[in-house]
Amino acid sequence: MKHLLGTKDLSKEMIKKILSSAGAFKDVLRRDIKKVPTLRGKTVVNLFFEPSTRTRTSFELAEKRMSMDVLNFSVPASAVVKGESLLDTIRTIESYEIDYIVIRHQSSGVPHFIAKHTKASVINAGDGMNEHPTQALLDAFTILEKKGRIEGLDIAIVGDILHSRVARSNIYCLSKLGARLRLIGPPTLLPPALKEAFGISELKVFYRIEEGLEGADVIMMLRLQKERQIRGFFPSEGEYFRFWGLTPERLRLAKPDAIVMHPGPMNRGIEISTEVADGPQSAILEQVTNGIAIRMAVLYALQTEAQGVGESSG
């Protein structure tokens, strides 16, 4: 595997391999000296065209833990504002002899576009409404840690599915690992032709959160992607919370040991109540910790593949 563009093209074997090495890297993070020399001498550029705090810092920390040389390329200071084309930006960066490009962009398909025009390994850190594969991998890792398995679990994904790259990556990833998926949200925020698009016949769709949460093992809340919503998908945030917000009462409809996840940043009181976000069933902060381990595992997987040591992703 040269690039990580999405979980759509990731084989089940490759997902499992990344999850298992993430376990080893998580152990590293618990040590006193939290650094391994694995990727010393390799250079990575974090190319973020969209504001991001947690994903960018998580990648940066993972890269530093792997002993990489890290270059941060952020948009406001960049040439893009001066009218440079994306392709020229990539070519310029490539001239620095970079080994990895971690890219976030507001347009879907940009990592795929870049992968065609660079020799470096491209890691998708979120492209438009398309995919956010490392988020899905860290979510799967977190579920595995908490539940011991993914196969056969009932996992509910709730909220703004239409605009969510986290949802798309999770749908591909979790279904490959054998989970039963339920998508819950207002009809305006559920994309069309879901079963056809994802090729999953047993995908269940619910408009009412109460029905969708019944007996769920995992509840993944999504952030309302206000910056991507063109207009009027629901009347008000208050009404949204009334019908689709995760409250303690609604959480009780799920299995008693159900876990609650959120990719952050959270909108408290809009998609999730504070009691739930900070409650005993919440796995939200563990997701953040696991994000570093997963990103180390992804960097590792790409480098072993690039050297032809590992197996093919198929």
Place this chain on the structure above:
Amino acid sequence: MRILIKNGQIIDPFQGITGKGDILIEDGKIKEVFLVDASNSYLRHQSGSPKKKNLPVDLKIIDAEGLYVFPGLIDMHCHLREPGFSHKETIRTGTLAGIRGGFTNLCCMPNTNPVNDNETVTEFILRKAYAEGACYVYPVGAITKGQRGEELAELGKMHSAGCIAFSDDGRPVMNSLIMRRALEYSKAFNVPIISHCEDLALSEGGVVNEGKISTRLGLRGIPKEAEEIMIARDIMLARLTGGRLHIAHVSTKGGVELIRRAKEQGINVTAETCPHYFTLTEEAVSDYNTNAKVNPPLRTEEDLEALIEGLKDGTLDVISTDHAPHHIDEKLQEFDAAPSGISGLETALPLSLRLVQKGYLSLEKLLRKFTVEPARIMGIPKEGFKEGSIAEIVIVDLEREFRIKKEDFLSLGKNTPFDGWSLKGKVIFTICKTGIYEFK
């Protein structure tokens, strides 16, 4: 100067001529057509014996044995980009691309810079076409000033200057009252109003068909209804006004059905589709291929089939190219940012010939959609191979298989999703007022 096209398989949908024979051209005009059955070739006709070859010295002979000879094609919908966007295409390169594709008449849309919304721009285009164009160019004027959809442009003056139809192509006329006025007012000049059907509120932000692919790729979708609602509206306005409505680039099954029903009711509506809509589906953008980004977007298998059905039963009168050349830098961008459009002049005929090869349309019927029908709708006086007509001829090898190579395009726009495709049916000669063009 005389030209003799010998032993070609002649099909002239204007005159209803089909058969093997010769065409004699004298001083750029059709002198005579000799069908083998009737007079057994020009040479025999001249000398009484085919063996005696005392040919006139100024006679150029084109051997069309095994080739087909058609009247030059008409594209009633293309973008030549001048004035304003000569990095995408010029009248020179666009007409040469037309010639290479078998077209000798191009109707160019007004979304230039400045917009062709006044007689000065119309005159500029015509003068430039006369000086540099390789074939005939017929400008289509804007319906509204600046194509802003707010107030009518000077349709009458532009018509006098040479515009043969009006369209805000690339944009719809969203205001129903303005569209009503356009359909009504244009009756004074008996010209068609060509409608780019798109409800901008429904299509806002969209870059691909809404459905499986938009969901899978995380791209904003444009529902088919965005097109169909406007087709329905414009049909009703045509009924109200009795104006001449032509629907551009129909891409959906629902659109075909609406037009079919309108025609049954006797409403004055005609319609076109383009080769990419009956050749490709939304799957073509699967890899974020910006060369398959087009507006309206590529749709689904069901739509593709309905479009072919519409071509068969005549609901869709015309095949146009919607030739929309763009510079390589513009297409080499993120999918959202890349402009819509396909460079289509040089692939339209072989792509459409697939409909004949697959048995959907007879060759004669297909040709009508490239000749007789656009001439009728646009009011272009063409009479095919009638004696005395200006010679506009395309000679095609229907059996010749060839590979589409975008580097070979004469158009500046290399933006094609068909690069590398192997197609059957190659233009070998195009003859028009500016000369004889041969393509190996």
